[in-house]
Amino acid sequence: MRLLNKTAVVTGAAGGIGQAIVRKILAEGGRVVAADLSADSLKVFNDFPTDKLVTFSVDVTDYKQVEAMVLHAVTQFGQLDIVINNAGIGSAKPLLEHDPLGDFDPVTNVNQKGVYHGIVAGGRQFRAQGTKGVILNTSSVYATIASEMTFTYNVSKAAVDMMTKCAALELAPLGVRVCAIAPGRVDTPMLRQYEALGLWEHIRKEQMRQKFTLPSEIADVAVFLVSDEANCINGCTVHASDGFENFKYPLQKE
Template sequence: MDTYGKIDVMFNNAGTGVNKPLLQHEPEDYDKVVKVNQYGVYYGILAAGRKMQQIGSKGVIINTASVYAYVGTPGVIGYHAAKGAVRIMTQAAALELAPYGIRVVGVAPGGVDTQMLQGYKDAGLEDVMARKHMRRRLLTPEQIANVVAFLASDESDVINGSIVMADDGLVEFR
């Protein structure tokens, strides 16, 4: 705000995970994931929405959900719960902020080749993750960034309250 005098785009993209079987979980494992992946998005929506409304910005808030807001897999229950919350928060916030001209949208990436997948790689499961996508490859951060850039642009002005699946068909054709 001090540099540009306004806020047009907020991208809520922080994420973490705990990968272990449910019965081995401790409450702290769940809390860790929810605090970052769910609460972080909530606080980001709240801060950006308030500032955009205050200054009259017709901006966009973009939230990173996940394909795992739609499908379950073993070992990451906190991640599923938090990303499911992001999915519905995106819709609810869009309803509440639309009267101010503010859009709220989300992106749901599939398996992206980032540090978050290092555990899969270390366990020799990179190919298992890649095969879940229609073209049998992991996605790149740049591919997801292109989707986010589109959602931040005026060209996506008619998209509001939606989650854009950026998953190479993982959910639709599983």
Template sequence: MKLQDKVCVITGGSEGIGRATALKFVQDGAKVVIADVSVDAGNQLVEEIKTQGGEATFFQTDVTDFQQVEQLVHFTVDTYGKIDVMFNNAGIGINKPFLDHSPEDYHKVVGVNQHGVYYGMLAAARKMKELGTRGVIINNASVFGYVASLGITGYQAAKGAVVMLTKHGALELAPHGIRVVGVGPAAVNTKIVQGYREAGLLDYMKSQQLTRDLIEPEEVAEVVAFLATDEARVLNGSVVMADDGFASFKSDIRP
């Protein structure tokens, strides 16, 4: 129960890494606000958590709209009296060759994966400062913010920006007692790898990780939950690579 009585917000919280993290946060004693564009999935998860004896609330949020993200933060404080953890997790992906990748594709992905993270950081940090909360902001970065890969132009640009937003945010917010840290997954068994499935590249993606398999959302959630705890105090401004070695090696020959 290392997050006992903490109030945690998760964007993109109704499925994938967000869903797994919501369940883990509640297991560790937190109260959770699940933010997502999907109302049905969000409410279903809230009911599942309540059935298990946890405490959770849903708030419909489009993270590409700063006003909605601000309203999410205000709703959290109005509901639970504070905000301790903001997990900027919402993300989408479009897989196309660079020359087929349109400006519309680019802006759609960057709007969620980069601007959504910035909006979440800004809204949460302002409220944490106002309340005098020594909070934690966790950003879902990616191994693809460091390592180039075919077909995901907007995703790569956005995740590279998230890495720097994490560093910059930690520097700017440290005087207010707010810690900013990131998690960097690689290929996780969620809908976001559907493009690789459709392209017949899923086995190739698995081969790029040391266990030769996809990472499960629950495995990333364990890392995120640790980052949210007081025990992770010295992790600040960095991205913890939950990537099964993806960024550490590259070889066409299996060991």
């Protein structure tokens, strides 16, 4: 088991990718603090083994709450080994139709500030413990490519990539690794908003094999990245996108 007796904190844990990551960590012998904004959403974990998983309601835009989440992990399981900053939000809207307060600030606060808070709180705990650790941030293929209607989301994920690099450099002397994972088109509730826009089939074909990635497939990569097997991966973003960012929409018919 890759994560035997390791303790991980996962934010955005109740969502598609987050929940899949939690399940995979448990399957690999780890213990988890599954954290999300809504206590109601965390009820999806009610039937999970309580000796291996506890839940925590957290607003990642508030540093004090993120710090409390980290301390909760230590209180429950004795030590922190892994922080997965997965919480994220996004919406599809043309740039010139934005309400700056409603369409920029909330996404930036969760996707960018939330990751920053997780890095700082996790890094400080690793330093206090005097132990090595791993921080994994959820980025996106949109961190490196432009797209319509997702201005704020793209900008926030680009910031995640740079925070990953800078944090990895500063935390390296502590023996802490920091990396990120960039999913492509994953079949999650967030992506389902494109159904209402009539774009579901279009975005499916933007994957090289013209099928959506499953949350469980992202979880497989994420758990590898926080395991000792990925010890040489540091300060970079690993794309788990089925080639999304490497080609233009195919001309041929299916």
